[in-house]
Amino acid sequence: MEILPGLHRIETLLGNRKLYQHLYVGDRVILIDTGTSDTMGEHIFPYLEKLGRVPADIDMAIISHADADHFGGNSALKRAAPHAWIACHAFDFEWISDPEAIMEGRYNQFADMHDMSYPEEVRSFLRGMMGSAVVIDLTLTGGETIILANGRPLQLLALPGHTRGHVGIYDPVEKAAVLTDAVLWKGLPDVDGHVVMPPTYCHTETYRTTIQAVAQLPIETLCLSHYDLLEGRTAIEDFLSETQRFVDRMDSALLEAIAESGESGLTLRELIDRVDPIVGPFGDASAELAYPVLGHMKEFTSQGLVRAGKIGNLIRWWKGENSEARIRT
Numbered sequence: 001m002e003i004l005p006g007l008h009r010i011e012t013l014l015g016n017r018k019l020y021q022h023l024y025v026g027d028r029v030i031l032i033d034t035g036t037s038d039t040m041g042e043h044i045f046p047y048l049e050k051l052g053r054v055p056a057d058i059d060m061a062i063i064s065h066a067d068a069d070h071f072g073g074n075s076a077l078k079r080a081a082p083h084a085w086i087a088c089h090a091f092d093f094e095w096i097s098d099p100e101a102i103m104e105g106r107y108n109q110f111a112d113m114h115d116m117s118y119p120e121e122v123r124s125f126l127r128g129m130m131g132s133a134v135v136i137d138l139t140l141t142g143g144e145t146i147i148l149a150n151g152r153p154l155q156l157l158a159l160p161g162h163t164r165g166h167v168g169i170y171d172p173v174e175k176a177a178v179l180t181d182a183v184l185w186k187g188l189p190d191v192d193g194h195v196v197m198p199p200t201y202c203h204t205e206t207y208r209t210t211i212q213a214v215a216q217l218p219i220e221t222l223c224l225s226h227y228d229l230l231e232g233r234t235a236i237e238d239f240l241s242e243t244q245r246f247v248d249r250m251d252s253a254l255l256e257a258i259a260e261s262g263e264s265g266l267t268l269r270e271l272i273d274r275v276d277p278i279v280g281p282f283g284d285a286s287a288e289l290a291y292p293v294l295g296h297m298k299e300f301t302s303q304g305l306v307r308a309g310k311i312g313n314l315i316r317w318w319k320g321e322n323s324e325a326r327i328r329t
């Protein structure tokens with residue numbers, strides 16, 4: 001449906017979760033994310049037809065970030081609209097251009113040093129969400145302005161944290177933003193509103209900055225990929241406070257776990273088991289905490305709050321030289 005002049009929001013499903021797609025239609029047709037390998041054929045093209053348009057009318061797809069459910073439709077888009085440009089942030093370019101690279105670099109990143117990897121059925125589910133490799137046409141850095149129509153600029157924002165190269169769109173005329181997964185509340189809800197997956201941010205320092213940057217924009221309508229539409233300052237500020245609160249709870253739960261860990265330190269899996277009951281619990285999806293836990297541990301290590309080391313092949317963390325100072329504050 002057209003939620004604001006020129007901004008269309010299309011509800012789709014990803015398993016038991018919602019996945020919203022966003023399409024700007026003005027002098028140009030600009031799609032934000034291509035979804036999974038089925039999304040273009042099942043949802044976007046039929047929606048365009050209802051508007052009296054055809055797939056080849058799509059001028060550009062901006063891929064918000066490197067995740068299987070956000071760029072999996074790239075090859076379907078290129079088949080139907082060969083002239084459409086696909087753009088993404090330079091930092092996520094490699095993973096978005098190559099499904100095999102993201103399978104290894106993102107989804108299998110915990111295998112060697114943390115002995116955690118997705119079961120085969122999850123790996124094939126993830127791989128199945130992405131079509132064949134598609135070369136990206138344009139890299140972005142944030143700060144670009146895309147002219148949807150005369151008097152209708154769309155500002156591209158770099159919003160790192162969930163991934164290094166996450167981008168979002170801010171529309172100053174409508175005070176509306178399409179930010180997909182840039183801010184992730186206290187987790188991802190299923191269709192009934194129950195939180196079923198943790199917020200999978202990976203880069204803690206930049207995620208904090210992104211939450212603040214979004215809070216400072218005068219957004220009145222906030223469109224995210226896995227949450228119902230947020231309208232009005234109160235709803236948006238509540239969502240962002242809850243997003244920040246999760247990061248703060250992770251901070252204290254992890255530092256407490258490390259403080260109590262003693263001689264043997266803790267592995268990634270052990271840290272997840274300690275914090276899951278406090279920040280979740282996330283049940284079957286608790287392993288997804290690997291992303292934010294590792295993000296926090298990297299930040300703590302750089303601050304001297306924890307010390308990382310290896311026993312055998314596994315990385316462990318212990319209290320760092322600055323840990324007492326932090327615990328007292």
Ligand SMILES: [Zn+2]
Pocket residue numbers: 065066067070162181
């Ligand atoms: Zn994502």
